[in-house]
Amino acid sequence: MHFGSAMVVIDKVQCAQIINEIILMKVLGLETSCDETGIAIYDTDKGLIAHKIYSQIAQHAEYGGVVPELASRDHVRKTLPLIDEVLLEAGMTKNQLDAIAYTSGPGLVGALMAGATIGRSLAYSLGIPALGVHHMEGHLLAPMLEESQPEMPFIALLVSGGHTQLVRVDAIGEYRLLGQSLDDAAGEAFDKAAKMIGLPYPGGPQIAALAKKGNPKSGLKLPRPMTDRPGLDFSFSGLKTAFLTAVHLALDEERCDEQFKADAALAFETAVVDTLVIKCRRALEAEGLKQLIIAGGVSANERLREQLEAQLKKIKANVFYARPEFCTDNGAMIAYAGAQRLLHGQSSGLSLSIRARWPLSELPPLKES
Numbered sequence: 001m002h003f004g005s006a007m008v009v010i011d012k013v014q015c016a017q018i019i020n021e022i023i024l025m026k027v028l029g030l031e032t033s034c035d036e037t038g039i040a041i042y043d044t045d046k047g048l049i050a051h052k053i054y055s056q057i058a059q060h061a062e063y064g065g066v067v068p069e070l071a072s073r074d075h076v077r078k079t080l081p082l083i084d085e086v087l088l089e090a091g092m093t094k095n096q097l098d099a100i101a102y103t104s105g106p107g108l109v110g111a112l113m114a115g116a117t118i119g120r121s122l123a124y125s126l127g128i129p130a131l132g133v134h135h136m137e138g139h140l141l142a143p144m145l146e147e148s149q150p151e152m153p154f155i156a157l158l159v160s161g162g163h164t165q166l167v168r169v170d171a172i173g174e175y176r177l178l179g180q181s182l183d184d185a186a187g188e189a190f191d192k193a194a195k196m197i198g199l200p201y202p203g204g205p206q207i208a209a210l211a212k213k214g215n216p217k218s219g220l221k222l223p224r225p226m227t228d229r230p231g232l233d234f235s236f237s238g239l240k241t242a243f244l245t246a247v248h249l250a251l252d253e254e255r256c257d258e259q260f261k262a263d264a265a266l267a268f269e270t271a272v273v274d275t276l277v278i279k280c281r282r283a284l285e286a287e288g289l290k291q292l293i294i295a296g297g298v299s300a301n302e303r304l305r306e307q308l309e310a311q312l313k314k315i316k317a318n319v320f321y322a323r324p325e326f327c328t329d330n331g332a333m334i335a336y337a338g339a340q341r342l343l344h345g346q347s348s349g350l351s352l353s354i355r356a357r358w359p360l361s362e363l364p365p366l367k368e369s
């Protein structure tokens, strides 16, 4: 671009800001933080144009949880072929990509390294920017891929395999932690409870399916932890112990049959859901807000969605969530979150920075650069 006689080199974002145009970008998103390889292309004009998820669940199931080394090796095998499949689905070539977003934390270091190395190298070879994305910001923004979206500020309940957090969201990158689990995450508690009654990993969807056959009048009572005192923190380890005690008692009394397991699954699911609903309502009331986003694997839970809808109606508040495949790990959420920051000129340098632990509150706000 020329200003008078001097030639000034500016990038696409600065150029768009100067001439006040909306810039269009096709962003490739790579998610490899745990046991799913998720690849997607998000177009800031047309929305999500292609996505694919490859789940490693079958490989880890026999070990009852994720084996980090197996996860890293599988991401190395699957990421490049999946990128090709997604490009084919989008009817695009690599050269038509404008930027690449990859998950840079929190997560398993080896798994993160696999996606980050591929994403960063591909961006370098194509001469386009790359950005390391926060996995939980990806989850948090996933409901924005749907037609019905909240306006900020809102409350976000992040409920996944590794996190249970209530966050006040004033803007992208302006996050205030209101409460979190002091021990197990809700998804982790589902997985452990499932294991106790012989269900395979991941336990959340298994418990939810079995709970449908449970009798709500079985008499099995489980606690709603930390709901009898003020505050927005959670604790699921006591609930897990209460569940284990009930299972041991049923085993001792030789009544741990299929119906008992279904009743136990229902009692457990209801206890977790009631606890989450009480805290969400409390957070909305404390912050004087009327919109709630739920995100992360546990937000796929139907009972949680139904209960939130019913309970929040009473305080004239609304709940928003992503379609089930975008609640668990996926590339679409990373492409979307990355696109929002890339549009504002943010990008990562050539040296890779991977973080196994990374508080959401450390993310920078979206500033005009």
Ligand SMILES: Nc1ncnc2c1ncn2[C@@H]1O[C@H](COP(=O)(O)OP(=O)(O)OP(=O)(O)O)[C@@H](O)[C@H]1O
Residues within 6 Å of the ligand: 034, 106, 107, 135, 139, 159, 160, 161, 162, 163, 186, 187, 188, 190, 191, 202, 203, 204, 205, 208, 296, 297, 298, 299, 300, 301, 302, 327, 328, 329
């Ligand atoms: N329908 C469901 N009901 C309850 N829990 C569910 C359901 N579907 C998935 N989950 C749980 O969600 C978790 C997986 O979610 P997700 O992929 O977001 O977690 P993660 O990526 O392992 O953890 P994090 O995002 O915190 O790093 C598992 O614990 C799983 O049991």
Ligand SMILES: [Mg+2]
Residues within 6 Å of the ligand: 135, 139, 160, 161, 296, 297, 328, 329
């Ligand atoms: Mg996740």
